[in-house]
Amino acid sequence: MNRTNTGNTYIRLLGYLKPYWHKSVIVLILSAVGAYIAVLPTQILGIAVDEIKIADTYVQTHRSDETLRNDKPYSHEQKNPIPLSKPMTAISAYIHERWFENHNQTLVTLVFFAMSFIILHTFGGAVTLIHGFITSELGQRLIYDLRNELYNHIQGLPLSYFENNKTGDIMSRIMNDVNSLEQAIVGPVITFITDMFKFGWILYFCLKLDWMLTVIALFVCPFISLCTYNFGKRIRRVFRSLRDKTGELNALIQDNISGIRVIAGFAKESDEMKRFQKKNYENYALYVRILKLVSALRPVVDLMTETGAMVVICLGGYKVLQGQLSAGTFVIFFPYLQMMYGPITGLTRFYNQVQRAIASTERVFEVLDTPGDLKVAPDAVDLPPVLGVVEFKRVHFMYNNDMEVLTNINIKALPGQMIALVGPSGSGKTTLTKLIPRFYDPTQGDVFVDGYNIKDVKPHSLRKQMAMVLQEPFLFNDTVKANIGYARSDASDKEIEEAARAANAHDFIVELPKGYDSVIGERGVKLSGGQKQRIAIACAILANPRILILDEATSSVDTETEQLIQHAIYRLVKDRTTFVIAHRLSTILHADLIIVLEKGQIVEMGLHHELLANGGLYKKLFEMQFDTQEKIKPEISGGETGKAGITVSSEPILDLNVSSQPSKWS
Numbered sequence: 001m002n003r004t005n006t007g008n009t010y011i012r013l014l015g016y017l018k019p020y021w022h023k024s025v026i027v028l029i030l031s032a033v034g035a036y037i038a039v040l041p042t043q044i045l046g047i048a049v050d051e052i053k054i055a056d057t058y059v060q061t062h063r064s065d066e067t068l069r070n071d072k073p074y075s076h077e078q079k080n081p082i083p084l085s086k087p088m089t090a091i092s093a094y095i096h097e098r099w100f101e102n103h104n105q106t107l108v109t110l111v112f113f114a115m116s117f118i119i120l121h122t123f124g125g126a127v128t129l130i131h132g133f134i135t136s137e138l139g140q141r142l143i144y145d146l147r148n149e150l151y152n153h154i155q156g157l158p159l160s161y162f163e164n165n166k167t168g169d170i171m172s173r174i175m176n177d178v179n180s181l182e183q184a185i186v187g188p189v190i191t192f193i194t195d196m197f198k199f200g201w202i203l204y205f206c207l208k209l210d211w212m213l214t215v216i217a218l219f220v221c222p223f224i225s226l227c228t229y230n231f232g233k234r235i236r237r238v239f240r241s242l243r244d245k246t247g248e249l250n251a252l253i254q255d256n257i258s259g260i261r262v263i264a265g266f267a268k269e270s271d272e273m274k275r276f277q278k279k280n281y282e283n284y285a286l287y288v289r290i291l292k293l294v295s296a297l298r299p300v301v302d303l304m305t306e307t308g309a310m311v312v313i314c315l316g317g318y319k320v321l322q323g324q325l326s327a328g329t330f331v332i333f334f335p336y337l338q339m340m341y342g343p344i345t346g347l348t349r350f351y352n353q354v355q356r357a358i359a360s361t362e363r364v365f366e367v368l369d370t371p372g373d374l375k376v377a378p379d380a381v382d383l384p385p386v387l388g389v390v391e392f393k394r395v396h397f398m399y400n401n402d403m404e405v406l407t408n409i410n411i412k413a414l415p416g417q418m419i420a421l422v423g424p425s426g427s428g429k430t431t432l433t434k435l436i437p438r439f440y441d442p443t444q445g446d447v448f449v450d451g452y453n454i455k456d457v458k459p460h461s462l463r464k465q466m467a468m469v470l471q472e473p474f475l476f477n478d479t480v481k482a483n484i485g486y487a488r489s490d491a492s493d494k495e496i497e498e499a500a501r502a503a504n505a506h507d508f509i510v511e512l513p514k515g516y517d518s519v520i521g522e523r524g525v526k527l528s529g530g531q532k533q534r535i536a537i538a539c540a541i542l543a544n545p546r547i548l549i550l551d552e553a554t555s556s557v558d559t560e561t562e563q564l565i566q567h568a569i570y571r572l573v574k575d576r577t578t579f580v581i582a583h584r585l586s587t588i589l590h591a592d593l594i595i596v597l598e599k600g601q602i603v604e605m606g607l608h609h610e611l612l613a614n615g616g617l618y619k620k621l622f623e624m625q626f627d628t629q630e631k632i633k634p635e636i637s638g639g640e641t642g643k644a645g646i647t648v649s650s651e652p653i654l655d656l657n658v659s660s661q662p663s664k665w666s
């Protein structure tokens with residue numbers, strides 16, 4: 001985004017008020033009315049001064065109480081009378097004649113003015129109140145809409161976005177930046193509009209009273225604007241850096257809190273504290289810079305407005321002495337000028353707040369302008385219920401146009417088949433499976449499901465027909481029931497329990513403090529690795545997909561748990577087309593097809609015994625696992641199995657573990 005394009009960013013932001021244009025119009029009308037009411041009391045003050053002055057002069061010349069009581073000693077024949085004086089004096093004269101004829105007219109007039117003062121303030125207060133309610137609601141609405149749009153957009157962003165951006169920073173954009181739009185845009189805009197109305201009314205009245213004095217008083221305005229503009233530019237630049245730094249700080253906090261066990265485990269608390277302090281200091285330093293800029297601006301602007309006021313006092317006073325201006329006009333002219341400078345200095349404040357908000361808005365729009373997930377053809381169709389044929393045709397793939405991670409992949413899986421992906425670490429097994437639900441598109445070639453090119457179908461209809469069980473299942477901080485039922489929100493309790501039974505999870509679930517209603521903590525922290533895996537398997541069983549992607553867990557579990565998981569997996573994969581990323585070759589001996597990958601290329605393909613007979617990479621990997629197993633067995637178990645909580649499987653696996661974990665529920 002072009003960062004200098006403040007206007008466009010601002011107009012785009014104001015576009016969010018479009019659906020609420022009727023409320024916006026009401027706000028505008030109320031602003032105009034409120035501003036008008038706000039400038040009237042000053043005029044009443046001026047008229048009162050003139051009234052007293054005239055009455056005083058009259059008393060000085062006539063010295064007669066009787067005359068004072070009954071005569072009408074007023075003269076309002078000024079060249080430029082105070083605009084409100086005519087209607088006000090007319091009304092007060094009417095009140096005097098009608099109801100208080102025996103009372104002093106000046107006193108009646110003053111009491112009437114005082115009452116008007118209170119009525120105007122009360123009425124103005126009511127307008128401000130309604131105005132405030134509507135604007136607050138509008139502001140919150142803008143936040144609500146923008147945050148919804150942002151979150152919705154983020155959900156559709158490509159995986160690469162989340163791989164290249166920090167979670168804490170993304171969260172900071174959704175929460176802090178969107179929030180600051182309300183604080184720095186909606187409020188200031190409304191204040192600005194009201195100020196502008198006020199400015200307009202006062203300018204109108206002042207020009208009517210004495211145009212020359214008004215023009216002279218306004219000579220400082222261009223200087224104020226210029227000064228404000230220059231400071232604003234600098235403030236905005238620093239604010240943008242501050243927002244970015246706040247995002248980084250958030251990301252650091254998020255990362256450290258998630259990895260708190262690793263930090264504690266490696267005793268890195270003081271190093272992390274130093275890292276945190278450094279980032280925190282950067283935030284602090286930027287904030288101080290902003291405060292300095294804002295503080296420096298204020299006195300400069302004040303000096304200019306005071307200069308204007310000084311000129312008005314001298315020139316206005318001179319005019320009063322010359323009889324060109326009434327004392328009442330001089331009295332209201334001065335506060336009016338102050339009120340006129342108010343919106344101009346308010347403009348400074350407004351400008352600064354807007355600069356701040358623009359920095360946040362840019363960060364929000366940056367996310368909104370990131371192109372969405374996948375290019376979905378306008379004529380994309382819903383994928384009908386599939387049998388489960390998955391075919392890769394001449395597929396090549398690279399992340400970030402960097403280096404090819406998959407080269408010329410050709411595979412065909414028939415319904416119900418189990419395809420095992422084998423190969424050294426980094427050979428491209430996981431990447432290959434990511435292309436089936438279209439998390440990424442191949443850079444060349446195509447993937448087909450039941451003959452449909454997956455680029456031609458709606459991603460949602462494709463993904464609905466598959467499930468993934470990951471190496472480290474991600475569970476939500478919710479109940480066991482909600483986690484199993486995540487794939488199917490319409491699942492009944494009975495179906496959830498059946499799925500849990502099929503996944504060999506039911507027995508441990510009922511032993512939890514609240515059974516299926518137990519909350520399992522963030523990422524399922526209150527469950528053991530084996531338990532989490534079985535919850536994930538239950539979820540996949542409940543989803544009942546035709547196509548399954550299984551990233552076999554590498555984390556160690558005890559023999560008994562492993563048996564439970566294996567049985568659950570057998571039930572899960574039955575009759576489904578399954579791609580299994582195999583880390584333990586023992587588990588895929590009966591796969592329908594074993595694909596051996598090396599540096600992104602298929603180097604071997606076939607059944608277990610065929611590949612062993614080939615004597616290629618598969619055989620090497622198989623023997624390596626078996627050999628390692630044989631070697632480490634006596635080393636850690638002292639020649640015995642199951643000693644001191646360490647169990648070794650009779651299968652040729654690499655994983656060994658401490659058998660039972662302490663309860664995390666206590």
Ligand SMILES: Nc1ncnc2c1ncn2[C@@H]1O[C@H](COP(=O)(O)OP(=O)(O)OP(=O)(O)O)[C@@H](O)[C@H]1O
Nearest residue numbers: 163399400405423424425426427428429430431432
């Ligand atoms: N999001 C990513 N962005 C850039 N490169 C990636 C990304 N994910 C994986 N890679 C690279 O792609 C290559 C293949 O990775 P992949 O995860 O598919 O391997 P794997 O065979 O599943 O490995 P493992 O058995 O260790 O899980 C690796 O070189 C890896 O560094």
